[in-house]
Amino acid sequence: MKRGFKARAEKLSEELRGELGLRIDEALPARKLAEHLGVRVMGVEDIPGIRKPYADWLLNGAGSGWSGFTLTVGCKTFIVHNTSHAPTRQESDLMHELAHVLCKHPPGGILHQIGDFPLRHYNREEEDEAVWLGAALQIPGKSLIRLARNSWSIPRIARRFGASERLTRFRYNTCGIDARLRREGRNSRKSSAPSKS
Numbered sequence: 001m002k003r004g005f006k007a008r009a010e011k012l013s014e015e016l017r018g019e020l021g022l023r024i025d026e027a028l029p030a031r032k033l034a035e036h037l038g039v040r041v042m043g044v045e046d047i048p049g050i051r052k053p054y055a056d057w058l059l060n061g062a063g064s065g066w067s068g069f070t071l072t073v074g075c076k077t078f079i080v081h082n083t084s085h086a087p088t089r090q091e092s093d094l095m096h097e098l099a100h101v102l103c104k105h106p107p108g109g110i111l112h113q114i115g116d117f118p119l120r121h122y123n124r125e126e127e128d129e130a131v132w133l134g135a136a137l138q139i140p141g142k143s144l145i146r147l148a149r150n151s152w153s154i155p156r157i158a159r160r161f162g163a164s165e166r167l168t169r170f171r172y173n174t175c176g177i178d179a180r181l182r183r184e185g186r187n188s189r190k191s192s193a194p195s196k197s
Helices: 005-019 030-037 052-060 087-102 124-138 141-149 154-161 165-174 177-192
Strands: 039-043 068-073 076-081 110-114 117-120
Touching: 005 030, 005 124, 005 141, 030 039, 030 087, 039 087, 068 087, 076 087, 087 124, 124 165, 141 154, 141 165, 141 177, 154 165, 165 177
Parallel strands: 039 076
Antiparallel strands: 068 076, 110 117
């Protein structure tokens, strides 16, 4: 990732919540963000021209491991996602795709088509950026440290943001929450210690 990207991602998460009238510690639903950005969210079954057997295979068969993809047709941007996944995973998948949109990642080469839509791939650096920004959009670092200071558990934080416990743990670890709390505890003990005269 480019230098400073992680800090910009956290700032963008806060700014978008502000634009939508949300506090930093409130959940930002992915579909609400998509609507704000003018992005249409679709399931496989909504793809024009897709045949039912292929849609069924994508949702329930060997292709069910895929999560979602972003594409632009004319001047409109669409996210097609896998509606067979758990709601928490769908939320994470949509935030990941919205991160690609916000980062203005150019599409890579065409891999194949589903109906009228060409599927494209993104490079590794862009995927890493989308992973980080998508997670920051869902669970802002500032709210995470605030809730951790108030002894909120991982499951409780996950419920607050409509996230999986796995994603919440990822954010908790990559934001270094335990280390920050330990440092704050040490500094608190130092400041409360009696001075030597």
